[in-house]
Amino acid sequence: MSEITLTPEQQEQLIEDILEAAQEKDVLRTEKLLKELVPEQIAQLLETTPPELRHFIWEHVEPEHHGEVLAHLNEEVRTKLLETLNREEIEELAEELETDDLADIAQSLSDENKAILLEALDEDERVAVETAMSYPEDTAGGLMNSDVISVRGDVTIETVMRYLRQLGELPDNLLELIVRDRHNHYLGVVKLSDLLTHEEDTKIEELLDASKPAVLVLTPAKDVAKLFEQNDWVDAAVVDSDNHILGRITIDDVVDIIREEAEHAQMAQAGLDEDEDIFTPPLVSARRRAFWLGINLLTAVFAAWVASFFEDTLDKIVALALMMPIVASMGGIGGTQTATIIIRAMAKGVLSGPNMRALIRKEILVGTLNGLFWALATGAFAWWWFGDALLGFVFGAAIFINLVAGAVAGALIPVILDRFKIDPALASGLMLTTVTDTMGFFALLGLATVIILRHSV
């Protein structure tokens, strides 16, 4: 019977034990416990451990796992740990890792160490790593691996099987072989399972699946992920514009892309960088975040500046000061709901013109309906709270106006940002609150000035 994987509770316990052992500088116990984790788990442990313990743990990871762990670390943490490696350890990396990971890591190395790494590779691998490094990291070329096994269409299964036996070790997760012509052009794939279920004298071309396309080397990583998802691929060949086979992308790298995309969206909303070490020294971290706080301060000050034109009104009706944040917040929330729906629909990548317009119309209608409902509810509430029907009316009307404004801004801002190639996840929230704060203050104070003050004069 095979071992069952650890439950999340057991994993948590194991992590705590490792931290305890590391804290006590218990080398033997740390090393023993670390052996129970796979490299990806070690990478996560290192990312979520403060620097002092992190280095101790890192030094006691089995050297043959160094490469895999580095491959799974985020950029900032990886760069720091790479600085601790000596020549021998860098040379060891060269032996362990596949070319896509080597290319990734090489980019975080100092020039000197990069040279050591490249020298330690054999000719084929060095060419492969240098090729991978020549493509942008976030394209098919940056994701691909050089461990392609390709065969010609005019040979028999028997020949292929002999060839595979000669190769000895085959790449992980090998599902199909790539079929090429004599000039290394991509023709399609043949499944390993088809090789097994056909007679040995069958020609490869009879089993060829020519309908599976290859991925162009400059395809953006997020489009590669979409192709894999839409077609349920486990791997795919990468070709240049002349259809020459360059490498192979496997699903495990695509899964990492999908995770990173999701993390990026989440972090960008708060103006954070997903590549940052969560244990960056506080002063550095504070400085980086100050920028985002500063931008936000500007938008809040802008809204306050608009409100400042109504100081006389505020001076006369102090209840407005209590209402201002409520009006702004309702518009902001309503607008965020709309913007989230629009951003998600855009991310699916199939929201074209007519559908987008239909969705925007629907969202504005939803905002209007909620505006009407909450205008009545909040208006009645304010009437009761401040005992002033006119003030209740002004409050309700401002809520209505700001919920509609929020829906309109929430629908249009992501579309406009996208058209200007600005990441909607990053900037939508900020622009949206600028609109809803300013519009909320303006509607509330403007209406109060026009309706109540003029009325009472």
Next chain:
Amino acid sequence: MSEITLTPEQQEQLIEDILEAAQEKDVLRTEKLLKELVPEQIAQLLETTPPELRHFIWEHVEPEHHGEVLAHLNEEVRTKLLETLNREEIEELAEELETDDLADIAQSLSDENKAILLEALDEDERVAVETAMSYPEDTAGGLMNSDVISVRGDVTIETVMRYLRQLGELPDNLLELIVRDRHNHYLGVVKLSDLLTHEEDTKIEELLDASKPAVLVLTPAKDVAKLFEQNDWVDAAVVDSDNHILGRITIDDVVDIIREEAEHAQMAQAGLDEDEDIFTPPLVSARRRAFWLGINLLTAVFAAWVASFFEDTLDKIVALALMMPIVASMGGIGGTQTATIIIRAMAKGVLSGPNMRALIRKEILVGTLNGLFWALATGAFAWWWFGDALLGFVFGAAIFINLVAGAVAGALIPVILDRFKIDPALASGLMLTTVTDTMGFFALLGLATVIILRHSV
């Protein structure tokens, strides 16, 4: 040479053409163009198309793709489209789909149609679908498929190859066979590539990889996703607590889980449900969102109520009304940054006690540093704006207090929610703004009352 997949621009054009054809009720053109999309793309198109056109397009999807399209639709849209199917079409689903998808879809069918579907299945499949339906959807049992190919360890490669040839069609993305004993207990796996590279008289047990564990049937889906990611699996066997083989999970279903998790996190932040049809009728959609707006209103009113105790102060210093939203917003942004870091670190699943405490300490320190910096900057600014040093001091001090409060709340709220098994993505933002709004108003108005009013009396 094989066809190259569509570029995103071509895909967009194709989608627009389909919508145009559907708008013009051009049946032939719609059908022809739809053939260029894979089922997952058709599903995305249907989700992002308003109901009138959606039904027209759906009716012209090739019937043999109905099943795969349904399998990729979100629940609400799927349920609506299933209602349009007649008996014959439901029976057709039974033929096309794998048992995991059938179990999913069956749960959205009326009882009558569910019976039709189950009757159309053969004995084995019906048992498999009913088994899958008996496990919660978000567990390994709900994800698994019954298309397991398992072999005994004491047979030779030759026997296995004969068996595979008899089976004829093999499941998609078959990378390895599951090895069992005579009582259907899970022993491990054997790679197809190993079958190809060894002599035919080799026994399976010699090639057995017993180190790959099976997944327990009640493992939560998100833990299954983690196992696949950490171990770079493409498939895995599912077993019951007695280690009997029940089914198999493949990476394509895991990729869907990862996407859904990311969508859930994104939507939950705005109080939205990722299973909702984006074209839900506006009135229904408005009613659903009203709940979230209502909760937010309560928190905003609470903060205003706290501020209302300082009405006298507000009445005397009207500039405070302009400062209130700024103080609240700075604390909210700072707190959101901290909460995002903590939520992300928790999602990695390895943030245990000591590391969590170190991270919380670091975040509070970052908040304090930014608090100091922005207190000086905003204090000086307010002094200049309102020409009042004391008011500048009060404003800066309130900003400092609220940035520290935001960091503390942003660090602790997700941890506390998690301990109470409440989804931090859903409730953190709301609770955080409640804290930062209330604390911001209290600090600003309280300090003004104590320092300026007392001072001036």
